[in-house]
Amino acid sequence: MTNFRNYIFGSALCGALLLSLNISAQIAPAAPVDLPKNWHLMDLKTDGFYGISLNNTYQFLKGKKSKTVVIATIDSGIDTTQTDLKSILWVNTKEIPGNGIDDDHNGYVDDVHGWDFLGGPGGKVDYTETTEEVREYNRLKPKYETLTTAPAGGEKEYAYWLKVKTTHDETITKSNGEIQQLQPMMGALMATSGYIKRELKLSSSSTFNKADLVKITNTTNDTIAQSKGIWASVFEQESGDNGKIIKELSDYLTKLNNDVNPDLGTRKSIVGDNPDVQDGKPYGNNILKNPDASHGTGVAGLIGAVRNNGYGIDGVADNVRIMSIKAVPNGDEYDKDIANAIRYAVDNGAKIINMSFGKKISPHKDWVDAAFKYAASKDVLLVQASGNDNQDVDEKPEFPNDTFADGSSTDADNVISVGASGAKLDENLAATFSNYGKKNVDVFAPGAKVTSIDMDAEFNTADGTSFSSPITAGLAALILEYYPELSAKQLKQVILASATPLTGTMVLKPGSKTEKVDFTTLSKTGGIVNAYKAIQLASQLKGERKK
Numbered sequence: 001m002t003n004f005r006n007y008i009f010g011s012a013l014c015g016a017l018l019l020s021l022n023i024s025a026q027i028a029p030a031a032p033v034d035l036p037k038n039w040h041l042m043d044l045k046t047d048g049f050y051g052i053s054l055n056n057t058y059q060f061l062k063g064k065k066s067k068t069v070v071i072a073t074i075d076s077g078i079d080t081t082q083t084d085l086k087s088i089l090w091v092n093t094k095e096i097p098g099n100g101i102d103d104d105h106n107g108y109v110d111d112v113h114g115w116d117f118l119g120g121p122g123g124k125v126d127y128t129e130t131t132e133e134v135r136e137y138n139r140l141k142p143k144y145e146t147l148t149t150a151p152a153g154g155e156k157e158y159a160y161w162l163k164v165k166t167t168h169d170e171t172i173t174k175s176n177g178e179i180q181q182l183q184p185m186m187g188a189l190m191a192t193s194g195y196i197k198r199e200l201k202l203s204s205s206s207t208f209n210k211a212d213l214v215k216i217t218n219t220t221n222d223t224i225a226q227s228k229g230i231w232a233s234v235f236e237q238e239s240g241d242n243g244k245i246i247k248e249l250s251d252y253l254t255k256l257n258n259d260v261n262p263d264l265g266t267r268k269s270i271v272g273d274n275p276d277v278q279d280g281k282p283y284g285n286n287i288l289k290n291p292d293a294s295h296g297t298g299v300a301g302l303i304g305a306v307r308n309n310g311y312g313i314d315g316v317a318d319n320v321r322i323m324s325i326k327a328v329p330n331g332d333e334y335d336k337d338i339a340n341a342i343r344y345a346v347d348n349g350a351k352i353i354n355m356s357f358g359k360k361i362s363p364h365k366d367w368v369d370a371a372f373k374y375a376a377s378k379d380v381l382l383v384q385a386s387g388n389d390n391q392d393v394d395e396k397p398e399f400p401n402d403t404f405a406d407g408s409s410t411d412a413d414n415v416i417s418v419g420a421s422g423a424k425l426d427e428n429l430a431a432t433f434s435n436y437g438k439k440n441v442d443v444f445a446p447g448a449k450v451t452s453i454d455m456d457a458e459f460n461t462a463d464g465t466s467f468s469s470p471i472t473a474g475l476a477a478l479i480l481e482y483y484p485e486l487s488a489k490q491l492k493q494v495i496l497a498s499a500t501p502l503t504g505t506m507v508l509k510p511g512s513k514t515e516k517v518d519f520t521t522l523s524k525t526g527g528i529v530n531a532y533k534a535i536q537l538a539s540q541l542k543g544e545r546k547k
Helices: 004-020 054-061 132-144 155-199 222-237 242-260 266-270 294-304 335-347 365-377 465-482 488-497 531-538
Strands: 069-075 114-116 320-326 352-355 381-385 415-421 443-446 450-453 459-462 506-508 516-518
Touching: 054 531, 069 294, 069 335, 069 465, 132 155, 155 222, 155 242, 294 320, 294 450, 294 459, 294 465, 320 335, 320 465, 335 352, 335 365, 352 465, 365 381, 381 465, 381 488, 415 465, 415 488, 443 465, 450 465, 465 488, 465 531, 488 531
Parallel strands: 069 320, 069 352, 114 320, 352 381, 381 415, 415 443
Antiparallel strands: 450 459, 506 516
């Protein structure tokens, strides 16, 4: 499940619409408690919200000098014109912008702010992909679909085929079910959107938001009243206007349909390479702002959106340069792209890499493992989202991960896996969607109803470990800014050691409405990242970073 927010979006919107279509047209559903836009930065004791205690951290750092840290985001791209981001974008000073020449001879032409591994000639981009299990199923099907036992010498690949087939069948069943639910809901949104626009006397191309609904009062028209009720429920679950919400649902349906009826030729027709061959040949383009860059923009904002500028949000880190690498489509990323993206980031000076993506099958895990090891050899920290399937990744792993296929590692020193937590110290502290694992998830961080910037001067409030990861990566960058001698291994140690185990805190197990577990059973640390404690601990360490 690559664009993690799409998963959460589909689930939340589905529930909201089911509720809306069944309530009385005159009775709006109870609104959830609104959270402060910056709750994820707050302190539990001071503010009552279980954020990362960032204000205390900056008080501790007051008067100290920082050193700029380059942090890469491997994601869906970025809005390079976003007011909160444009001044903190990484700039490749060895490249002359727009001259069509690979000035620094690194294989990437005009890579001024990063690179798009999903790009092709003429500015084209492979936006929508299917899941890896669908791609692999179709690749292996001609060879194995008629076999009932493994061929001699092919036992390993046959076992892999059986895993792929099982995962594929589960995905197709789920996608078909969601399509059946969401297509009628898309129709309902489109129809009710039209009624609302006419009532508000808006043009067909105009949009409306939550505040606009208040203007509809004392209507005696049941259709208008019901339309208002539906959109009131939707706006409680999703931020933005009706146009944005309908587009996101449309994108999600496109992804689902691409699982069921995959277009397996898109990659070759747009990018032109063979994703199953790691030949070292350059591919992609330098266009980072694309229509699907919303996810990556939000991730970048949480890391380092310009602080205290009276606009947007405040990022966690105050002196970073963000290198944007597009390798994540609406669908599953390719192992080749991820391996190359990691190497690109490392070779161009990134000290931290955020990875808010993941999937269920990894056909070229050895390529990604090698890239993880390469990052470790260059003292680069990798921070990754644990995933949004509310599953135990100790039992059912997500990829990529630091349990290497060659058996050389089951817990790399330079990799942090992050689960998602909620705003309150109550039974919902572990986000219901979050993956977990006592061995393979290191720590939790805010990820439920987190607000960040979006494309084109917009905001987005969403759920997902996609947001927990950059909050943690931003903290790592902040620590490294002020204590630049700390190694990637030490950054991980500091972040994990400062997450106090919440022993005895009983929470709903992710995915369950009734079963409760001790919060400490859900991750290695049993705690939530705490910037203040981390920076205090970092200040006491002697750095081990190699010159």
